[in-house]
Amino acid sequence: MNDLSFERRAARAASLSDGQPLYRQLADHYRRAIGNGALRAGDRMPSMRAFMQRHGVSLATATESYRVLERAALIEARPRSGYFVRMPPAALPAALEPDPAQLPGEAQFVGIHSAISTLVSKFQRFPDALNLGGATACPELYPTDALRQAAMRALRREPTLLTSAGPDLGDPALRAVIARRALDGGIEIGADEIIMTHGGIEAVNLALRAVTQPGDTVAVESPCFFGLLQVLESLGLRALEIPASPSTGLAIDALSFALQHHRGIKAVVVVPNLQNPLGSVMPDAHKAALVELCSHAGVALIEDDPYRELVDDEPAPKSLKAWDTDGTVIHCTSFNKTLAPGMRIGWINGGRWHPRVRMLKFAQSRHNQQLSQVVLAGFLETGAYARHLQRLRDSLRCQRERMALSIAAAFPEGTRFTPPRGGLFFWIELPRGLSSAALFDAALDDGIRIMPGTVFSNTGRFDHFIRLSCPSTDLDLLDDAARRVGRLARRMSGHRGADA
Amino acid sequence: MNDLSFERRAARAASLSDGQPLYRQLADHYRRAIGNGALRAGDRMPSMRAFMQRHGVSLATATESYRVLERAALIEARPRSGYFVRMPPAALPAALEPDPAQLPGEAQFVGIHSAISTLVSKFQRFPDALNLGGATACPELYPTDALRQAAMRALRREPTLLTSAGPDLGDPALRAVIARRALDGGIEIGADEIIMTHGGIEAVNLALRAVTQPGDTVAVESPCFFGLLQVLESLGLRALEIPASPSTGLAIDALSFALQHHRGIKAVVVVPNLQNPLGSVMPDAHKAALVELCSHAGVALIEDDPYRELVDDEPAPKSLKAWDTDGTVIHCTSFNKTLAPGMRIGWINGGRWHPRVRMLKFAQSRHNQQLSQVVLAGFLETGAYARHLQRLRDSLRCQRERMALSIAAAFPEGTRFTPPRGGLFFWIELPRGLSSAALFDAALDDGIRIMPGTVFSNTGRFDHFIRLSCPSTDLDLLDDAARRVGRLARRMSGHRGADA
Known part of the structure; x- marks a missing residue:
């Protein structure tokens, strides 16, 4: 001692x-x-x-x-x-590393729309289910009152905010403060190199539209965020799934191999920090190698980076864009996860495709609504944002730790997961043969929404995985819900015995 | 008497x-x-x-x-x-009717992006120019204070509006009141057949993405809103320009001919009420015939209808959707022009392509920000919206009448225009040979922004036209500006003589 x-x-x-x-x-x-x-x-x-x-x-x-x-x-x-x-939880093994030599075939994801539609329609039948399937925390973890007060002040100070059109590309004051804050992620860009978007998802859409044509192939992480697969399908793009490690993210060697053998790859989409759903953070050396690889291959590297500020490390990790020297990296991010899920504010820097991104944004949806931007600019300019992030990370860490214990205690033997480096979700491998789709249905019947692994890939490799979030500050609620899902999984996998 | x-x-x-x-x-x-x-x-x-x-x-x-x-x-x-x-103005002849037999060739509009970029960069060099080039009225004509108060009330009543994600597809209360109000336009749809969008332009994007593939041909009015041409270019679509009359809009016969001779036409985009830039309103018989024609041809009819409530007629004209019996019509509209340019709220009903539109909206930008929707729902539920529209139309009529006199008095001989049926812009044909691009530059130098006809078509047929708006309630300001533009045009066309 x-x-x-x-x-x-x-x-x-x-x-x-x-x-x-x-x-x-x-x-x-x-x-x-x-x-x-x-x-x-x-x-x-x-x-x-x-x-x-x-x-x-x-x-x-x-x-x-x-x-x-x-x-x-x-x-x-x-x-x-x-x-x-406390007594330690029943130890759970870490998730398995993928085999980088095993490249899944090219898929067109023509099924993802209907898979997501099925999920959404099921959600709608259980609107009151506890949502452990999302990617944002509960409203109490965001600075609700400060933003509300800021909105009222903005409306008093600028009476015509709702009735006059805002500037193209976004509010200049907001873009200036974002440019200053981006330095923390190692990104050196000017305010005029930032375009505000409707959430991060519009940014990713614009990035893909800027660098691809329908029929092109895009390399993505496997597993990856189902929203990305849907964007690819909606744009008529083919996805090539590259294995990703639960601890270090995208397998660089596998991507390198793919770039050599698939000449048609036009872009790579990566979530470098707290990959969704893995929760992995790419080491700096991997980030540097990835940017170099894409630059050398002349392929656009689209970085979707909305979770960086939720990583527990001090200082926070850098964005891929920090290693960009020739405009290869298109940086996309949002404030949906870190600050205000209701404001739908994201931004994009289009790298060397920036003028085309700017044109596409103008043609697709014009400028964003101005009020939210003014509110956000005011908030980011003070120290309140840094203090909020610290509180949010602290709380999420407690939530994750409690959730990890609950999962370890309640899920059946053969369950694996690697604790994420921050954020709020766990990517859990269930015993083989256990269907995440069936577990999803059973959990929803029991009043809990989870995300089945089926929608994070089109290869079927993750059909026995689930993504489970810990959005709430009510730790007992999380514990109870995780144990209930675990109990259902145990029942399905044929386990008996007392509930932990 | x-x-x-x-x-x-x-x-x-x-x-x-x-x-x-x-x-x-x-x-x-x-x-x-x-x-x-x-x-x-x-x-x-x-x-x-x-x-x-x-x-x-x-x-x-x-x-x-x-x-x-x-x-x-x-x-x-x-x-x-x-x-x-008062003494009558020098009489100006009405605009010429197009020759419906003269179909412009198919064009790909690969030049519209750069034309618009050039305009925008010139705008930015003269940020303080009086804007007679826009399509929205000045903030004083919108219910700034009522909306602001409504926003404050909403923030007090629903504290987590900014920090919790809103419902997919849009706020249910807003969609319900929109469905009720849509009856005025002859549209019978349920709240669940409405999807909220980021302005009308996102609605038009979604409509086109739902019914076309890159390389397809889309029939548009000639002239038409430059934003539409840009959307077509950004989506890799070809445009076929169909003549449109300054009084009755799209020439149905010409479209019918085109549908028979161009098998590749997948959609027709029409602004039926206060066509932009013509200011025409299609007669009911034309609307019925157009819907029937598209239905028969199996071609999607995309109706962009943001100006309907600005038409002076009582009762207001109907939307094309009122004649739709089989889901042929995709209805797109917004509140940008009628109520709140700063709120960026539009909506879409996708006709028989509605499920695909819903999927595309989710993939492209998720749900809209919630605060604006709550504010709008509250405003539309009262009689305040109808009263506001009456005041807005009254004021715009005065502004148009004054502007019409100023144009008639100051523009050179050979100028033509047909007074629009409402709204705030004039589509003015200058004497042949007079370059609208040159007039645009000269006016901007003189502190006035106008829209040159060059961006309303890719055929070059409107290079001697301009679109001139009367957004302000300050009639003397409008009069002075119109006279200054007219004087520049006179000087360019070689006219001499005293300024009227």
Whole structure:
């Protein structure tokens, strides 16, 4: 336990230097100790008084640190005995790495529309189901009141916001602050190289329209976001699925092989940070290699990057665009996941295709509505956005940790997953032979919406996977829901035995 | 002058029956008298006292009636003498009817993007130019304050509007009230047959994407809205320009001929009410024949109908969709021109292609932002929208009448135009040989933005036309601007002589 000693001055200095609150640093410290085995299940945690003395902190800080650990289900309070490290969950193996040599064939995804329509119509029959199938957090995790107040201020200050047309390409003030913030992701572009879009999905549509013709082939990650497969189908494009690792994302070697053997590939679409559904983050070396590969092959690299700021790492990882030297990378992102799902605001930098993207955006939907942009610009200009992101990441981490325990405890033997590096969803491999479509139906009957793996690929390789989100701050609700889904999966896979 | 006598009871009864204010009925009465020659230039109008006695109205009503006529430049006050009918403008001939037998060849419009880019970049160099090139009125003509208050109420009542995702396809309450209002245009559809879009332009994009493949041919009116030509180019479609009459719109015979001789036509795009730029309104018989023709030919009829409620007629004309019996008509419209240019809200009914339109909308940009929809739903549910439209039409009529006089007085001999049936723009034929592109440049140098005819067709047939709008309620400003443009045109066409 020696390594738990903490220098008061060092902590204070660290607190000042990296801006993280002390309680969080201390919680992280104990989290690591539990993670690396320095503290074991059943170990008694220091009493509050001992904790305060050891770390030279106030009772408020000590309490807050323990609250964080408790919410994450790492420690538990026992009446009149203090806090103890919790029993570890039944260990679940990590997800399997894909075989990069095994390239799925080219598919046209002519079935994805109907698969998605079927899902959507089922959703509509159960409108009140708990939604663990989405990619956004609950409204409480977003700065609802601050944005609302900002909207009211904007309406008072600029009375004609709703009745006069806004500027082409988007609000200049918003684009300026986005350009400044993009530097955090390693992206150096000017405000006039940014076009505001209707969410990230319009950005991806414009990117694909700018660089392809119907009939062209586009390389995508396997598995990948079902919305992307639908965009490809709607544009008459063929998809070539490239294996992706649950920890490091797109398999560069496999893509390299594909580029050599499929001359018709016009674009590669990648979610480099918190890949959807894998939750993987590409290492810097992979990012650099990927940009170099596409640049060399003369293929557009479309980066869909809406989750970067939800990655837990400090500092946050960079975007692929940070390695772009010749305009190969088209950068697409949005504020749907990080700030305001109701505002539908995204943006795009089209790399060397930027003029064509600009034309397509004008022809497709003109400029975005102005009010939301003014609200967003005001919010991003203050420090409120950074503080919000910190809170959001903290909360999502607790939610993920609790959800991971619940999944590990409740799902049948043979279940695998790799904990994601941030965000809110888990990509779970069920025992082979268990149908995610059947589990989806059973869960919906039980009042819970999940996403079946069937819509994340057209190869059928992920039909026994599900994507499960932890959007809520109500950890008991998440725990209960995950256990119910796990119980259904166990029943389907023929397992018996007591529920954990 | 006998016909000017007015029965007090009849007027009162009429006022009650059709809801038009008395002052407006009286102003219309005198407007007709001036129009049909019963009152001639220089005739003295009744004194206020005589007017009040003759029509049995108050001083306020009499004053308001004269104010309307004066704003329309139909009468003028002479100091200490009373009101007189104004001198008529130099008569301008109506626009020429097209030759329906002369079908322009098929064009691919590969040049429209660059033509529009050139215009836009010139606009940007003169951001403060008076905009007579647009299609929306000034913000004062829209219910800015009511919408702003509605937005604030919505934000107070539904705090998470900005931070929670809205329903797919659009707000149900909004779609319900739109379905009810659509009955006025003769359209009988349910709320679930309406999809909200980002303005009318996204609706037209979705319609074309639903029924065509790249390389297909689409029949359009000639001239037509440059935005449509750009959408066609961006989607890789070929345009076949069908002549259109300045008074009755699309030439049905010419379309019929084209459908017989071009088997590859997949869709026809028409603006039936206040065609842009012609300002024509198709007669009911033409509308019925057009729908029948397309239905028979199995070709999608895409109706772009954002101006219907700006037509001066009472009752307003019907949409093409009113004659649709088999889903041939795809109806597209928006509130950009009639209510709130800043809100970017349109909608679409896809006729028999509705499921495909729904899929394309989901794939292209998901649902619209929710706040604007809630605001709009609240506004449309009250009588405020009808009252607003009446005020807007009244004001636009005054603006058009004043602008028509200014154009007639100032433009060179050989200029032609047919007064539009509502709305705010004039399609003006300049003397042959006069370049609208050169006039555009000269006007912009003089601080006025106009739209050159070059971008309304790819045939070159309208290179000596301009579209001139009257967006402002400041009639003297409009008069001055129109006269300045007219003076430039006169100078270019080699005319001399005093400015009218």
